[in-house]
Amino acid sequence: MDTSDVSTIDPGHVGEADKDRFRTLSSSMAQGTAVVTAIHQGHDYASPVTAYLSVSYDPPTLLISLYADGRIAEAVESADRWTLSLLNAEQKSVADWLAAPGSPLHGLLRPVPHVRPRPGAPVIIDKALAWFEVETTAIHPAATHLLVVGEVRAMGRTVPPDAVRHPLLRFDGRYRRLD
Structure with missing residues (x-):
């Protein structure tokens, strides 16, 4: 193994160069x-x-990691339920819109095709590969993030399973598709 490109991190002092290298x-x-x-x-x-x-x-359980100071973390922490919609490769614009700095709070989902499975339930993104409605069972602080664990209470698809087969992937700082 070539160890010429190894960085060690001092746990007492994580510098900007360490953070950049980790990213x-x-x-x-x-x-x-x-x-x-x-x-x-x-x-x-x-x-x-x-x-x-x-x-x-058994039981069906998911975990998400959210930036603790983000508004979605506050929303998930205060809600007893949340949804996770797995995006397909054609939904890059949805991810871009929702990740854009300064996106509006009110009307955020107006340009995003979505459905509400029943009154009072969190929305699911239409045409997602799969979706899960989750009830929070634990929240654990971890560095700058919250690890939110929950049990699945409902799940499904908004399209037939053979309609969309390519997930939207993130690799090397860009969205990609699996071909």
Whole structure:
């Protein structure tokens, strides 16, 4: 193994160069892109995420990682339920819109095709590969983020399973598609 390109990090002092190096190296992880939605103070909140995972199938449990100071983190923390919609490769514009700095709070989802499965439920993104409605069971602070764990209470698709097969991936700082 060539160790000429190794960085060590002093746990007592993580510098800007360490943070930049970590961002660069961690962008080498291919990650699926999803949208988290929640209702907070009567408004729909939504944000794209790439840090999520299936924790267990018995009971069905998911985990998402949210920037603790973000408005979606506040919304998810205050709501008892949230949804995770897994985006397909044709939904890059949805991820871009929801990730744009300064996006409006009121009317945020107006340009995004979505459905509300029932009154009072968080919305799901239309044409997503799959969606999960989740009830929060635990929230754990982790550095600058919150790890939100929840049990799945409803799940499904808004399109037939064979209609869309390509997930929207994030790799090397850009959205990609799996071909």
